[in-house]
Amino acid sequence: MNDYQQFIANVKKKTGIDLAQYKEAQMKRRLTSLYEKRGFKNFHEFFTAMEADEKLFHEFLDRMTINVSEFYRNAKRWEVLEKKILPKLLEQNKRLKVWSAACSTGEEPYTLAIILSKLMPLSQVSILATDIDENAISRAKIGVYSERSLQEVPEEIKKKFFTKEGLHYKISEAIKRAVIFKKHNLLSDPFDVNYDLIVCRNVLIYFTEEAKHVLYHKFNKALKPGGIFFVGSTEQIFNPRLYGFETEDTFFYRKIQ
Template sequence: MSNDYLEFIASIKKKTGIDLSLYKEAQMKRRLTSLYEKKGYQDFNDFFKGIMADEKLYYEFLDRMTINVSEFYRNAKRWEVLQEKILPQLLSQNKRLKIWSAACSTGEEPYTIAMVLSNIKSLSDISILATDIDENAIARAKVGTYPDRSLQEVPDLIKKKYFTKEGIFNKIDDSVKKTVTFKKQNLLADSFEQNFDLIVCRNVLIYFTEEAKNTLYQKFSSALRPGGILFVGSTEQIFNPNSYGLETEDTFFYRKL
């Protein structure tokens, strides 16, 4: 590993909390070198100074290094069901909901939950736990800037209300950011908090083995209060919800018995 890249990694970690050494070096170095050459920088030292002096370049660097691309309001129809059916039911039982976005990646999902809930109650009354195993994804989530492609499904009114255009990026409003607490967590190894009204874990379990999925469904079910809801992704239908103490509430929504 060249010295200037090593120094660059150390400087970026100190400045942003993002640890580039967790990524495959050859791949990441290639991505970043092509960006700095395109921008007219000579080496990584120069490039780091540029990033620190130019916010637009900093966001472009973040976009280039992000491998896991997620979206706001992914599968928008399901979020409509959440807003119109599931949340009113949950709020009729409990005015202040305990909500967890599990495997939250770069933050699109927990921020979507907050924006959907903001149609029903004030943002100041909303608090969401968001966890992921990837510290870099969490660091990106806390920055809260996203490329246009992440916002394709966001309703226009919500976009106008909660996003500000900054060059080629969209910055999410601080009022939304304040509703979410991010923590590092390994879903398989770590214990879960209890008594959640709503757990959202979407488009993640497809990467796990059947055995791991079984373990996680059991853990999620135990972490829900009776009557609480588990919301999964559109490739992750649970075919035997009863074996986890759950019943189907709607497509991709499961209620704890």
Template sequence: MAQNDYQDFISKIKRKTGIDLSLYKEAQMKRRLTSLYEKKGFASFEVFYEALSKEHQLLDEFLDRMTINVSEFYRNSKRWEVLEQKILPKILAENKRPKIWSAACSTGEEPYTIAMVMSKFMPLSELQIQATDLDTNVINRAKAGVYPERSLNEVPAEIRKKYFTQEGSFYKVDDKIKKTIVYKQHNLLAEPFGGPYDLIVCRNVLIYFTEEAKDELYKKFSAALRPGGIFFVGSTEQIFNPAAYGFDTEDTFFYRKQ
């Protein structure tokens, strides 16, 4: 019964929101959503869905829980050093104004980090980065650009001084950085990708998908890059057969389209 309850829930959610939960690893997603509905006092997925249909706020909260928003600036800072010292100089040698996409950008730390790194190479007025996420709530938080101190743990001191202002116990991102990002809602699994991009950054998201969904996404990311373009993934997301998607390994967690 419980299994069917979840399967019914999945198909109703897909019809209602266009989001296909079956593409996420089932055990993780089911556990996360069960704890949410139990916390709210519901007894089953069926009752939970009825409530979601009626209460907009509950639906928002459900979407928030579904999209995994754990982010910070310069996350795994050594990788950002590789981007700055090794990857970007090559990209910029081929295109002075590269086309960059931060996919599944969550609350904005990642696209803002890209902009801060890029600011060492070009005037911010010439920079535009596309950033997308499934969840409009997190996009709104990203646009606000206000973060708790723990999000800044790995930010280099000179960058912190230059691009953040402290307001009480929070830190606000400089408007010059904020203006470089264009935010848009986008469903990676269901909607087409634009392109061709010079750099696509999609980190710490793919681990939540099934192998089939991941396979599909790697193909889409590859198709969205120009030849020689770079795909930058998270530090638990190594692609073990990059050639299958038309990639060569450029560095750990960086893949170059052949």
């Protein structure tokens, strides 16, 4: 077993996270740059240090899970969600069950809550937001963001739902109340069922083809018939019927079975 394979085994034993399900070249490069920056010579030294230093362990999780996000990322797709997808879903059911999977630091579920608030009373909006990284979830719950995270947010939305505090913006308490954050590992934890909408964007690209194959089936089972799966703009599913989906719009897939 080489240095990296041993590291994978150690991490899985410690956390339940299976790095073997992630594309090896990308993950190895990202983690090597981290351990070299911190002065370690190999993965063995890095893991030993992580065992003793919780801060380093959280830094590893941050690096592993990327955590690059922003509000209304790829704004045109959110427009399709607001104008086409959600009105159809709301015709079927006035109280939608919504999951933002791999939600990182919260920009995505909060964007969802803002959009849903235009279509229904905010008091009726409830979104489950999950991520593998507890550090990211803690930051999401605080709800404070840099100017860069808000570059796609329309001005009227910024005025309505954000308060400027120095160089940062704090999201409103009403939007925060609409989102419930929980820790969840997509690869190993069970999925709840009967969702009307699942949003999982810009994370599947980091998984191997085998892991993606498993996840598409799991997401399909988690949706109601007719439910929608919304993916990122580099994550088109080329054979959606293989997983029980049909294309509803670009990057939106409807469950057909």
